[in-house]
Amino acid sequence: MSVQMTPALSPVRAGVAERAALTALVDEPEAPFSDAPVYSPQGAGALLLGLLLSSPKLPKEPRPS
Amino acid sequence: MSNAALRADYAQAVEQLAGRVLGVLRDTQAPLPAVSDADRPADTAALAAVRVLGPDLFAPALFRREPLPQPDREALGSALQAFPPHPDDSAEARWRDRTTAALLAHGTNGGTAVPYPADGPGAFGGAGGADAGEEAEDAALSWQERSRRMARLAPLALPEVDGPFQQRACRHVRALSRGAARSLMRRDYPTAARLVRWLALARSRGAAPALDLPTVLDHLRLWGGGGARTALDLTIAGRLLAGTEGAPR
Numbered sequence: 001m002s003v004q005m006t007p008a009l010s011p012v013r014a015g016v017a018e019r020a021a022l023t024a025l026v027d028e029p030e031a032p033f034s035d036a037p038v039y040s041p042q043g044a045g046a047l048l049l050g051l052l053l054s055s056p057k058l059p060k061e062p063r064p065s
Numbered sequence: 066m067s068n069a070a071l072r073a074d075y076a077q078a079v080e081q082l083a084g085r086v087l088g089v090l091r092d093t094q095a096p097l098p099a100v101s102d103a104d105r106p107a108d109t110a111a112l113a114a115v116r117v118l119g120p121d122l123f124a125p126a127l128f129r130r131e132p133l134p135q136p137d138r139e140a141l142g143s144a145l146q147a148f149p150p151h152p153d154d155s156a157e158a159r160w161r162d163r164t165t166a167a168l169l170a171h172g173t174n175g176g177t178a179v180p181y182p183a184d185g186p187g188a189f190g191g192a193g194g195a196d197a198g199e200e201a202e203d204a205a206l207s208w209q210e211r212s213r214r215m216a217r218l219a220p221l222a223l224p225e226v227d228g229p230f231q232q233r234a235c236r237h238v239r240a241l242s243r244g245a246a247r248s249l250m251r252r253d254y255p256t257a258a259r260l261v262r263w264l265a266l267a268r269s270r271g272a273a274p275a276l277d278l279p280t281v282l283d284h285l286r287l288w289g290g291g292g293a294r295t296a297l298d299l300t301i302a303g304r305l306l307a308g309t310e311g312a313p314r
Contacts, residue, residue, distance in 0.1 A: 018109060021072040022148055025117045030213055031121060031253035057067050057072050 066164040078114035084293035086118065089125040090300050115144035119165040124301055126223050133168065141169055156199075157217040160230065164221050203233065211237055212244020214258055219259035219298060222266040224305065234263045234271040242275035249281070254289040258298040261285065265302035278306055 002024070066074070069249065110264075115122065122141065126133045150162050209235075221230050234241060241260050248257035261281055264274040282303055289295050 014109060014113070017068055017071055019148065019151065020068065020115065021075045022113045022116060023114070023154070023158070024072055025075055026161065028154050028255075029215060030216060030250060030256040032246065037216070 074110045075117070076111045079117045080293045081256070082111070082114040082118055083121070083297045086121060086124060087293055087297045090128065090297070109147060112140075112147045114149045115140050118220070119161045120168060120223060120226070121301075123168045124223060124297070127168075127223050127305055130225070132171075138169060141165065148257040156216075157214065160218060161220055162227070163189055164226060164268040168226070200229075203229075208237075208240035208243045209247070211240045212247070212256075215244070215263050216248075216259040217243060218255045219262050222262045222301070222305075223275060224269070225267075231266065231270070235270050236266045238264060238267045238272045238274045241267070245276055245281065249284070252288075254285055255292065255295045255298075256283050257281070258289055258302070260297045262298045262302040262305070265305040269308060278302075282306070293314045 088192055122137055126137075129305055145165075149298075150159065154162070203211075215230070215234065217228055220226070222234065240264050245257050245260035245264060248254070248260060261276075261278060264276060264278055268274055270279060282299060285295075289299065
């Protein structure tokens with residue numbers, strides 16, 4: 001966009017490669033992959049185990065000294 | 066230059082141009098035109114960018130109900146000369162060209178000559194209607210197919226522009242809402258932004274989308290990435306929703 005163009009100048013017609021690049025941008029499809037989070041039973045089990053292991057324990061009575 | 070490098074070059078030019086249109090659209094006090102004289106395109110990548118954005122170049126002028134500035138008209142004319150419509154173009158590309166041409170012709174007095182086929186589905190002229198075959202084909206689309214098609218046609222979702230796809234967006238808001246939700250779940254934010262743009266247009270014309278559009282817009286603004294093209298879609302959707310100056314009907 002740095003060079004000015006006078007209206008009298010006609011641009012050169014684009015070739016096959018240029019047209020293909022343009023078409024790819026005009027007809028941009030939706031993203032071909034999905035990285036949405038999916039349900040994972042194994043993951044849920046690991047989470048429950050982790051919660052059980054890290055659950056707070058009852059305070060112990062201090063030993064009489 | 067390899068094909069990949071060429072495409073990357075064009076994509077960068079599209080982002081630059083979208084960013085400039087976005088700047089004009091966001092700052093309502095900025096003077097027109099969106100594509101200034103100083104930035105008038107000269108190289109093929111810049112012309113390709115003008116061609117890719119097509120109707121989006123008119124967004125600031127349409128929201129202000131002003132004619133497209135002459136430098137922008139000339140840029141579009143040059144872009145159409147460098148990249149003329151082709152018989153192998155997709156139906157969506159032809160509709161985008163058709164809308165660009167109609168907008169270019171709107172309100173001009175013998176403006177830039179645009180090479181366009183005189184007949185066929187992509188004929189130069191008004192936004193026009195779809196033929197019976199196309200209507201039948203459209204009626205048979207599933208919500209996924211409709212969403213994919215409408216996402217590619219998102220540049221047609223503009224104020225003051227009317228035609229078959231604008232009417233279909235109003236008729237099929239539930240399908241487009243499902244499509245937008247699907248894109249959000251897939252984290253395909255550019256597609257989601259394009260569909261939300263259509264839903265915002267439909268809502269501005271009296272339809273009732275099945276999505277909370279302001280919330281979806283906020284989500285996409287936060288998570289939609291830094292692409293200027295997506296930001297342009299979101300800004301246009303926001304303007305349509307807000308019903309700011311020049312909002313349609």
